[in-house]
Amino acid sequence: MPDLDFFGGVEEIGGNKIRLNTEETSLFLDFGRSFGGEKQYYDDPYLSPRKPRQLKELGLLPQIENLYKNSLEPGVDGVLVTHPHLDHWGYSCYLDNEIPLYCGEATRDMILNYEYCGSCGPSKDYYLANLTKKNGREVYKDFQTFRTGDQLEFDDLSVEPVHVDHSIPGAYAYIIHAPGKTIAYTGDFRLHGPKSEMTEEFIYRAKAADIDTLITEATNVVGADVRTEEDVRQDLTKIISEATGLVITNFSNRDIDRLRTAYKAAKINDRKLAISTKQAFLLQRLRQDKHLDIFDIRDDDVLVFRKEKSYSQAWEEEVIGEVKTYSGSDLNEIQEEVVLVASYYDMNEVMKIRPQPGSVFILSQSEAFDEEGEIQHERLLNWCEHMGLPQYHAHASGHVGPNQLKNAIQEIDPETVYPVHTERPRQFKKFISDLDIEVKLPDN
Ligand SMILES: [Zn+2]
Ligand SMILES: [Zn+2]
Incomplete structure (x- = not known):
């Protein structure tokens, strides 16, 4: 049975870092920067983290061996990045360069573009890519891109990326066929956006895949509106x-x-x-x-x-x-x-x-x-x-509203739901407690 560990996105909006371990495969679902967590200790640019060990000490990066720069043998097979918002990939600058980032093509392009205009890393050692007048474009990170319809194969599991609509292009959710369990991870998504049919397709495919465990964003438990x-x-x-x-x-x-x-x-x-x-x-x-x-x-x-x-x-x-x-x-x-x-x-x-x-x-x-x-x-x-x-x-949210999310969960009908990317998972748990679905609160 696969294990899930939540190292971010727990009682906070963003900073998602979820590890999925099976006997033969270890993957992270997103490796996001925790803005809320950093703000408790730092005041960028006057004081900002310089090394992964500082963030590890503060509990903002997972305390795991063989994950960060210059590891002897990286202990993770890759990161499945859902979309190019920093709170989903921003800490990947600290990861060993041999750990590949799996993402859609638009996500890769937007991450590279971000790096060319500056960087998410604190210093050159942590750049994912760089653009200089002297050397032009240089990419240091291993990006493995896919399109909808592709299937990613690992030793004992396979991953089906399905596009979803969100407030940035290139967002994907993942359906993961692991030994003994099928897991879906939504990343960030909405159902009221210009491309809501993409999210509908994810719900349809998740339903067809007979999901055991659904990890879903639940950002808009408070402050939701219905504007499009x-x-x-x-x-x-x-x-x-x-x-x-x-x-x-x-x-x-x-x-x-x-x-x-x-x-x-x-x-x-x-x-x-x-x-x-x-x-x-x-x-x-x-x-x-x-x-x-x-x-x-x-x-x-x-x-x-x-x-x-x-x-x-x-x-x-x-x-x-x-x-x-x-x-x-x-x-x-x-x-x-x-x-x-x-x-x-x-x-x-x-x-x-x-x-x-x-x-x-x-x-x-x-x-x-x-x-x-x-x-x-x-x-x-x-x-x-x-x-x-x-x-x-004048604004419309990039995130699904509570009623639509509840309907989507009911439609997908998993055994277990983990709400992430929300400050108030307990509120959400009560809100959907009339569904015949176990709601587990992730802890880190
Ligand atoms: Zn996010
Ligand atoms: Zn997002």
Whole structure:
């Protein structure tokens, strides 16, 4: 019988690290960074973890031999990464390079893209990949990619990846056929998104696979809403149509669905969408994947917004070489024709636009939790106050709501459910206690 050990994602949103051991195979389901756990001890960039032993000592990385860099013989056959949010792969920088990351192609591309613009690792020794002016692109990690329909074979088990819809492209769930047990792991998913049919397919396949153990995300036990991406498009369209000055909107850098939504809402209002150089760099890579239907950054209705600085990194030079870029001062003159995607980290440059009266800020992400370590709500409010920007909220969650999740569990009908990726597993346990399904709370 396979064993499951939970080293993260327990009473926290993200940081999933679940070990599955059978007699002959040892796999991790995700190896995510724990933002909540790190915040208890660190204040990045002033104090941040430098070595895996520090995170092990703090209980944020598993205390397992032969897992980390320069192990004599890696004791794990691989990590099944569900999707490219950092809270699902961010600690894989500490793993021995010989331990492969299994993931979808879009996930690999987004992880590499992330590494080319910086890195999840604390220093060069921990980079998964790098892009420099001198050496171009270098990949140090072993990525094993798959597409839906592929089956991954290990010594005594096989894994069936099935795509699901989430707020970042390339998300997969896994159905694992292990000796004596069939296990499904959802990763993060939703049923109200633009590609909900992918999640429906996972539920259908899981049901057909006769699942014994279901490990599911349960993020939205609190703070759930029922808004869809289409609702967000309508909200953004209306807010933009009423605004007379600059419109600034803020969402996760890599939420491609939201970027597409903002593009449509800007376009219908005859405004140009100004995106960051980082987003432009990512879109140029993802555009090669025809499934993703991504607009061209060279289109007339797209501008690339660049921070003015004396030195550009290799990835920035690629963008600058490809398209004209605009600084804050450049946007000042045309601000009422622009919807600007900007985050807290762009605020020095945004100040240079000098937003005129009638400008607004639209917060288009969750206020409740942060899977990518990007949110700075309090400080953003201060910036908005300083610039006189009222703040709207237009958002739809990347995670399944409680009722839909309960229905999905009932449909899949496993023997046992483990809720992960939630701060309140007990609340969720009671909520589904009328189903004839054992709910086990993972511990670490
Ligand atoms: Zn997550
Ligand atoms: Zn996620």
